[in-house]
Amino acid sequence: MNNLKLLVTLGAFLACLPDVAASQCEFPDEGNMPLRRAVTRVEMLPEVHAWARTMVETGVKTQYVVLLDQPVREAGRCYWPVEVRGDGKLWRRYLVSPDGKKVLRE
Numbered sequence: 001m002n003n004l005k006l007l008v009t010l011g012a013f014l015a016c017l018p019d020v021a022a023s024q025c026e027f028p029d030e031g032n033m034p035l036r037r038a039v040t041r042v043e044m045l046p047e048v049h050a051w052a053r054t055m056v057e058t059g060v061k062t063q064y065v066v067l068l069d070q071p072v073r074e075a076g077r078c079y080w081p082v083e084v085r086g087d088g089k090l091w092r093r094y095l096v097s098p099d100g101k102k103v104l105r106e
Contacts (some may be wrong), residue, residue: 017080018079024068024078025071025078025079025098026078026096026098027067027068028098028099034067034098034099034100037100038066038080038082038096038098038100039064039066039082041096041100041103042064042084042094042096042103044063045094045103047091047092047098048084051086051091052084052094053086055086058086060086061079061086061087062084062085062086063081063083063084063085063088064083064084064085065082065083065085066080066081066082066096067080067081067082067083068080071106072095073089074095074104077097077102077103078097078098079095079096079097079102079104080095080096080097080098081094081095082094082095082096082105091106092106093105094106
């Protein structure tokens with residue numbers, strides 16, 4: 001009887017845990033293209049392009065970091081955070097949908 005109580009308690013506990021897979025954005029089956037598309041969509045934004053050009057002219061290295069392990073849900077959609085950095089320091093953060101159709105400034 002004690003084993004049955006333990007099993008029921010364990011089952012109830014596991015049912016309350018968040019579903020890790022549900023919190024992740026679905027990764028389109030297109031190889032690395034979704035990642036490249038996310039970075040390119042951010043790079044081509046006018047303010048990012050102008051900032052990056054200024055950074056390169058002053059010798060600062062620019063970086064674009066896609067944070068797949070930190071997805072964000074906004075208005076029912078899943079987004080990947082893309083950080084824009086200069087010499088490792090965060091300048092701006094954008095949210096890009098995995099299909100690349102939506103870009104939001106965070």
